[in-house]
Amino acid sequence: MRKHFSEYIERNLADREDFVFITGDLGYNALEGVAKKMGPRFINAGVAEQNMIGVAAGMASQGFQVLCYSIAPFVVYRCLEQMRNDVCFHNLPVYIAGNGGGYGYGIMGSSHHAIEDIATLSGLPNMQCYIPGFVEDMRATMDEMFARRRPAYLRLGLGKNLPADMQLVTGGTQTVLTPEARLTILSQGPVTNNLIAALAKSDKQNSIDVFTLNTMPFVTLPAALATSIATTKNILVIEEHISIGGLGSSLALLVNEAGLPLDKFISLHAEGYPNGLYGSQAYHQQVSGLGEENILRVINSYF
Amino acid sequence: MDYKQLQGRLRSNILKMHHGAGSGHIGCSLSCIDIMAAILKFKNEADTFILSKGHAATALYTILNETGAIPDEDLGTFYKNATTLPAHPAPLKYAAIPFATGSLGHGLPLATGIAKANKLKGNDKISFVLMSDGETNEGTSWEAAHFAVANKLDNLIAFVDCNGLQGFGNTADILGNTASPKLWEAMGFEVVECDGHDIEALMQAWKKLAANKNGKPKMVVASTVKGKGIKEMEDKMEWHYLPMTDAQYTAAKQEIRAGYGLEND
Structure with a gap:
């Protein structure tokens, strides 16, 4: 970038x-x-x-x-x-x-x-x-x-090109929403590339709505995101940032304020340095559960 | 020219505001009011002034009232709820107060940025800033000093109110004299020392510095007395914090009237 x-x-x-x-x-x-x-x-x-x-x-x-x-x-x-x-x-x-x-x-x-x-x-x-x-x-x-x-x-950060099935919207990007979706994923920043790699290996792609949000603070729930959450009742948040004061905590507040019922909410976020060891960006993402493999595992847990 | 009446009037107004509010920071305002008068009564309208030692806000409000930048009715709201004049200057309330201050070490970087902007635009405006001597402990002051020297900002004039006292002791006993002219000269500033209660001398000093387009940022190290004008307060650290009792206010008013030759109101 x-x-x-x-x-x-x-x-x-x-x-x-x-x-x-x-x-x-x-x-x-x-x-x-x-x-x-x-x-x-x-x-x-x-x-x-x-x-x-x-x-x-x-x-x-x-x-x-x-x-x-x-x-x-x-x-x-x-x-x-x-x-x-x-x-x-x-x-x-x-x-x-x-x-x-x-x-x-x-x-x-x-x-x-x-x-x-x-x-x-x-x-x-x-x-x-x-x-x-x-x-x-x-x-x-x-x-x-x-x-x-x-x-x-x-x-x-290290951004790649926008995948063909995602489109730019105000404040971020999103996939075309499907009425049959069972999971809503909200991601932020270049770590979204790990999500895209995981989705490429998933057979549930057509049952997932993917959004990215590239502005913070996050104080208004976009209508399309609210619609998706109301449909799926399942949320996965992915951010290369601690959970406090980030995307997931903001979304949790907004969803509660909107009164949207949920079955499951998982936040994947930067965990800091839980093992006290250091490495590449990919290493730290993997330690925090933000690597491609763990994202795929967590996605599968919703189905 | 004799500015005694002006000095007395400004001091009376400062005391009135503090007594009305029951607030402290009296000593620091009396320490630097003459410096502010020497700048704000004589600068060009387009020149900017930042009070970096924001705790001397009553001095700033008083002199800006004197110049017409703050209306009389606003002064009466000082320190009260729903005021535009809190104990430290607020942002975006008066054109003559370009920056809210109160946390020390911000004014010199801001004034340096204004001076740099003026240089880029090629105008003749002067960027003034007033700091306390204790404030020069802050690392940002040193960062800004080097930037100002490297960028040849001879349109920046920094004043230091050197009263020798800071938050919890004498400056000499805490970190030493970080406002020492030798230190600032060594960094590349053109420094003059001046009596900080002599408006004519202060004004002449900065005008001479401003005219000297030698590529060096300027500093006036002004020797002052905290609480100047009221013997009970002079050179006493506690008057950084204490409010006045009614009796102290009455006595202080009389002392200012007598000392500065004001008529009774």
Whole structure:
């Protein structure tokens, strides 16, 4: 996604005089083109993320749209008060792009992972988090984020192409709903690729409605999702994020508020580091039950 | 020019607000009100000012009332329910208060960003910020300082209200003097030291700095007395926190009237 991200910036925003890009000293082999095209509006703020966000808020108060780039955990956790007080309280167009959401940085270790980022940011006033899962919804997501001109967080990961049987909808993607569906799956971000791989091996594909949601906070149940849940009464949530403050906990609240009866609700989510061992992104997904095989096993448990 | 009457009037208004509200943070407002007057009475309208030490909000509200940016009727709501004037400045309420502050270490990065924006736009606006000396303990102040130097932001003027006291002790005894002119000069700032209660000297100092387009961000290290103008409060840490009794308020009002040559109301 990082490549598509920089291409998008170069193509759509780099020429705009009111657009500023600030990096927290990262972007080797990705942002050189953006830097060249933007000239003085491309700023390296050094290894000083809190100041980067404060500076961004100051610039945004003078009419600039400012995108701040770093590795996801560095720009989320360290700058939380700057995001809340300086950016969100003032509803300024400062966007933080965090590369390597979830376990994206794999063997780099826990310091480089961001599995509580959505919980951390999505409750801030005026904030919208964007978690695209595919290259295709990344473009639509960034279009929306920059048009909204309000505080935002873009969580970048390793997205693939949208499968042929899924379509873009507002705030995410979905399969064509079937009246015979017996399971509703809601997924978020690039981990959806593991779900798609599992579904490819499942003989229950035609009995499952699949949705992805790429914006947080999740405060309104989309009509199509509500219809599917009312039909299936079975929910599986998949997210590369801790269960607290994430997609599953938000959906549980919305389903209860809507009074939708359920037979079964399973949340597959980032479990942290339950065995205290480290590895690739795929390794951590597998330890958390987010690997393809476990997803398929859990899907089969509904039938 | 003599600004004694102005200084007395601003102090009287600060005391009135604190007494009406029964609130603390009196000493810190009396410490920096002259600095704020030296900036806000004389800056160009398009220049920006951020009070980074947001706990001195009554000083900010008072001087902005003096300049016409906050109406009289709003001042009377200070600290009350449903006010636009809480104990620390609120966001998006007054054009003259561009940022809500109250957590220390935010003002210098914000003012630095404004200065950087002004440079990119090629305008002549000055970005002012007022910090406390204790606040320069914050790492963000140092991050912003290096950014301002690296980006040659000579349109940034930072004031430090150096009263030598912070939250729970003397600055010298806690982390040492992190507002030391030598430290900021070593980072690349152009620094001048000034009496923080001399409005004319403060104003002349920043005007001279502003005219010096040498690529260096500017700092005025202003030597002040916490609680300035009221002997019982001067240089005492507790007046960061304490509200006044009625008797203390009556005495303080009289002391300000006498000390600054105000007529009785």
